[in-house]
Amino acid sequence: MKTRVTELLGIEYPIIQGGMAWVAEHNLAAAVSQAGGLGIIGAGGAPAAFVKEQIEKVKAVTDKPFGVNIMLMNPEADAIAKVVVDEGVKVVTTGAGNPGKYMAMWKEAGVKVIPVVASVAMAKMMERGGADAVVAEGMESGGHIGSATTMTLVPQVVDAVKIPVIAAGGIADGRGFAAAMMLGAEAVQMGTRFVVAKESIVHENYKQKVIMAKDIDSEVTGMSTGHPVRQIRNKMSREYLQMEKDGAPFEELEKLTLGSLRRAVVDGDVVTGTIMAGQIAGMVKKEQTCAEMIQEIMAEAEKLLSR
DSSP, X not given: OOOHHXXXXXXXXXXXXXXXXXXXXXXXXXXXXXXXXXXXXXXXXXXXXXXXXXXXXXXXXXXXXXXXXXXXXXXXXXXXXXXXXXXXXXXXXXXXXXXXXXXXXXXXXXXXXXXXXXXXXXXHHHHHTTOSOEEEEOTTSSEEOOSSOHHHHXXXXXXXXXXXXXXXXXXXXHHHHHHHHHTTOSEEEESHHHHTOTTOOSOHHHHHHHHHOOTTOEXXXXXXXXXXXXXXXXXXXXXXXXXXXXXXXXXXXXXXXXXXXXXXXXXOOTTTSOOBOOGGGGGOOOXXXXXXXXXXXXXXXXXXXXX
């Protein structure tokens, strides 16, 4: 399936893997790229040296295109932005800020820049700033979220900008893919489905929580603080929501979640860790390889779109 996004990125299928902190490391990124999608290394809050090492590991196993997701609040964002150029990475996705100050450097190096946006205003601003495409991410997604749904956000962003739009949030199968295309998107970005990939290094406890999740098992913490995060409910999320309800100060809430994503992903602590996952966790029923996931999604989507 050819779209402006597959042409732009030099990939076979218009499927991009989300840049999830602690989850999207070299094994997952390489597997998605090798399978014909675009694998992404999630820099999260990691130091630049770690990101460089991850890039080198992906290059060692695949010559297919891959990207790096930079969380612009990372204290080492400047250094990571430069590592991307030095290592010859061709795609960057960005979150939590405006990548404007790196744009000239990236453009000169031929890097394709794709910011994640949660509103039409942000999409227009990114287009004016020189973005090559945008990821319009609805609040169904896991992790940090905006306030618009994918179904409403994607068509409005498509109408507002001329650059290609990638849909994210609530997409896990061929039906979601086909729906995103009908809304005007030219690719999809998926996170939660790839969490349970056989190549994903996520702890088995975390994977099982996603696989066993029901439709109502995700909830959002941090609505009152302006930092909403979607995750699968557990002891920690219930405690957080109660503290929020009781008007606990932001510092106390932050203390509760400090290091909690790492605890869940790496140590398998699914009681006091943060199990970030989207609302489609209830549709994810089994572990598969990245190649099996992508082939299954594309086969189902093509059947639906050819009707």
